Amino acid sequence: MTTSWGTFPLTRFPADPRDPLRAWDAADEYLLNHLAESGTGLSGTVAVVGDRWGALVTALAAARADAGSGTGAGRLTQISDSYLGRSATAENLARSGAAPDAVTLLTTQDPPPARVDVLLVRVPKSLALLEDQLHRLAPAVHEDTVIVGTGMVKEIHTSTLELFERILGPTRTSLAVKKARLIHTTPAATGGQGEPAANPWPLRYALPGDAPAGLAGRTVVNQAGVFCADRLDIGTRFFLKHLPTGIGAARVADLGCGNGVVGLAVALAEPEAELLFTDESYQAVASAEENFRTHAGEGRKAEFTVGDGLADAAPGSVDLVLNNPPFHSHQATTDHTARRMFADARRALRPGGELWVVGNRHLGYHVTLRRIFGNSELVASDPKFVVLRAVKRAGGPDRARQDVTRG
Known part of the structure; x- marks a missing residue:
């Protein structure tokens, strides 16, 4: 996968050279290109939700290393429900030469970061999982948090956008590029459009x-x-x-x-x-x-x-x-x-x-x-x-x- 911060050899887990499916897609590329072109600051606490095989955090770890993020910088954190995805992430980070502590790998059962400066969301197949994760992360979002979601066009529906809007704040989508879209959300003062309902999950x-x-x-x-x-x-x-x-x-x-x-x-x-x-x-x-x-x-x-x-x-x-x-x-x-x-x-x-x-x-x-x-x-x-x-x-x-x- 070629990005503004380098080219990274990525695999799914378990790695199989005969597997025709890539470890990234156009939605991952679209989000990474947007972050590079917009000059989004990545030195604060960056939370990446639903990064399927680690493509996003592997590139972002390199971006933060290039920018000299070190002592005093916020953490780069991946939040995933998938053991296979987390295992792929660990292997892809190691293969790219990332420092062992470059990324904090959390599961959906772990407490999320208390404060998030950049929230990146790879839209999951499950709308319920998206709803749960947005509710869990809403208290960490502040008025200056940059919130960007990404997914293929077929993965982003009106119900998807409604969740971002209801839980986090006003939401719009980008034009489609290679059948992928971005979701841009502006944090509302209360964390969403009015006080959001309680998390219905589990x-x-x-x-x-x-x-x-x-x-x-x-x-x-x-x-x-x-x-x-x-x-x-x-x-x-x-x-x-x-x-x-x-x-x-x-x-x-x-x-x-x-x-x-x-x-x-x-x-x-x-x-x-x-x-x-x-x-x-x-x-x-x-x-x-x-x-x-x-x-x-x-x-x-x-x-x-x-x-x-x-x-x-x-x-x-x-x-x-x-x-x-x-x-x-x-x-x-x-x-x-x-x-x-x-x-x-x-x-x-x-x-x-x-x-x-x-x-x-x-x-x-x-x-x-x-x-x-x-x-x-x-x-x-x-x-x-x-x-x-x-x-x-x-x-x-x-x-x-x-x-x-x-x-």
């Missing part, structure tokens, strides 16, 4: 009375940005009707757990099971842990991990993996994430262990499972979804992760 709702697996009527919490935040999505509802039973004291991983409803259903039905909840979203894992503690009890054994799926799980350490994999990476439709999840699940499973997957029929996960596991069985189906089961056969050779994540 959201709590009761599961429907016909929810399966002992979940009916239970109240669950969803942090902003977690998939299907205000209801039980139909894919999960179908999966819950067809979960394995009689698993006893098995170690069960809810892979890509979201708010943890699938793992919670297993915990309620199988009192001896040990649960592992893992997701790359800090918001998701926080939701899953609160839901589990509320309904399974404080004394129930479980592990909650924000990370790259089961990449760090010990080989042969899991008996059963339950997975409803995403098929989007931001705005890109791809089965790349699902293939990595399946490969990691096979490595983490003990011989004879099983992976159960729910997915849309048209995604063809049975083909991918046969390639990775050598087998795939249809457990249940309806016109929209399938539940598939794959078994790790004893004695079968493990395939290296990189061999199954592309192609």
